[in-house]
Amino acid sequence: MLFDELIIAIMKAVNRERTVSSPFHLIKGKKSGQTIQDIGYYGLYPYFAVMPQLDKQAYDQAVAGLFARGLLRQNDAVIDLTDLAITSQTPETPLNGWKYRGNEALFLNRLSLIVQTFSHISQKVNIFDPVINSEDIQSWVKTYLRKHNFRDPSVPSEFKNQLLSSLEETMVPEKHKMILMQRLSGLGYSGLTWEQIAAGYGNTPLDVQLNLIETLHAWMQVIEQNRYPLLSALMEGVIQQSSLTESAQRTEKLFARGFSLEQIAELRQLKTSTIEDHFVELAMNDPYFNYSSFMSEEAFQAIVGLSRDQQTKRLRDIKEKLPEVTYFQIRLALAIK
Template sequence: MRFDEVVLAIMKAVDGQRTVSSPYHLIKGKKSGQTIQDIGYFGLHPYFAVLPKLDKQDYLASIGRLEAQGLLLPDEHAIRLGRAASGLDIPPTPLNGWKYRGNESRFFARLSLVLQTMSNFMQDHKRFDPVVTDETVQAWTKAYLNRIDFRSAAIQGALKSQIETSLALAKISENHKDILVKRLSGFGVGGLTWDQLAMEHSVMPIDVKIAAVETLHAWLDVLEGMEYPLLSGMLEGIIQQSALTESAKRTRNLSERGFSLGQIAGLRQLKTSTIEDHFVEMAMNDPAFSAAPFMDRQLIESIHQTSEELKSMRLRDIKERLPEASYFQIRLALAMKGAGK
């Protein structure tokens, strides 16, 4: 999947209902209430936080290309797709941004430093410039290496075998795997830059970045489901154990203890609107969530029906039809609708 296809996939889901900047915030992983609720409303889980360091100019360049191809119509207020976009198929992708939330880069940083260290020590070269400068990753890697006795030839061979075997099972093209592997460094060998990889594969640098993330997500899916002890050890803190953000989990814990929305806002010293965002997030992701404290089932069904009649999930449109419903109630009901409740 190329970067323009990622942008277009998001735009096709929200056509006419969000501004042109909304995919940018989603791809970067902005944890605003609007972005998080859009994930549930429009089923955009794959694309969340897939490029946390996305440069705005790269995004605007993509917008320009989509407009030049007639796939996107210029509009300051909302995404408007061209006629050509409706019949354009978006290729399938292993992206699972909501699950990994940018943590795949931390896994790859650990792996890169582990392999670089092993490679250099195998050549009795104990002084080298680490390919990863993040001190947190360096400290984690040092502890991991000592834990596995990385100087052992048996351990080195086992890690190589586990990498080859598990990566071969990842459901992604060989070109994708090639991009990821060539980012790795070892003794006397430096990983290729994004520009070098883009030139080698005749694509743009932003496309090889997306390809690397796709490969990591496909690979992590293999590692999570099978037993590769040396690689599994690198997954610590990488895979989200809860679909909720940390802040929403704290709000849920207080709610389960019987505190009201207003009380939670006071206890946490947060705006009421922020706590409302957390309840919307719970409605999207928590199978046990109940909206009973906030509205009855009849109002929920009325909101769902109105949304379907209008073919819109825009809050203002629904509010005009159902003035008795608050914006929070509408957001909550739509979140439940997106979750199939």
């Protein structure tokens, strides 16, 4: 998948219901109520937080390219795709952003430093400048290396075998795997920059970054099967254990203890709107969420029915037809739906 294709895939799901900047926030993994609820409303789980370091200027340049290619119409209010974009094929992708939420970078940083270390140690070179400067990563890798007796010549060899075997199983194009290899450093070889790799393939730096993330997500799925123990250890803390954000989990615990929305906001010293975001997130992820504390059955059915009949999830459109309900109730009902 190319970066333009990623943007179009998201825009097709929210066409004429969200602004042009909404895919940017989703790709970066913004934990706002709007972004979190859109993931559930529109089934955008694969794309969440796949590029946490995405630069707004780079995103805007990509969007400008979509306008130039006739895929977007000018519309100051919402995304307005042309028929050319709507009928375009969305490529299959192994992206699983909701599961990893940017933590593939943690896996890759550990891998990069381990590969660099094995490359030097196996050639009797004990002093080198680490490619990863993070003290936390360095400390983790030192513990990992000691645990696996890294000075035993068989360990680097086995690590390499497991790396190549697991990558062989990973169902992504060979080009994607090569991008991963080109980013790694070893004795006498420095990993290439995004610009260098992109130039070699005739793509943009954002394209090759996305290709690498696809590779990592697909690869980690293979590693999770625990058939490659030297690599499985690198997954520590990488997988998102809860479908909820940490803040929403704290709200959930207080609600389970009987505190109301207003009381939770006061206890946590947060805005009421922030706690409302948490309840929308809870409703989106809990199939047994009880909404009776927040709206009547009649209000719930009216919102869901109108959304279905009008084929819209745009809050303003629903509010205009049902002025008696609140925006929070609309968001909650749609999340439950």
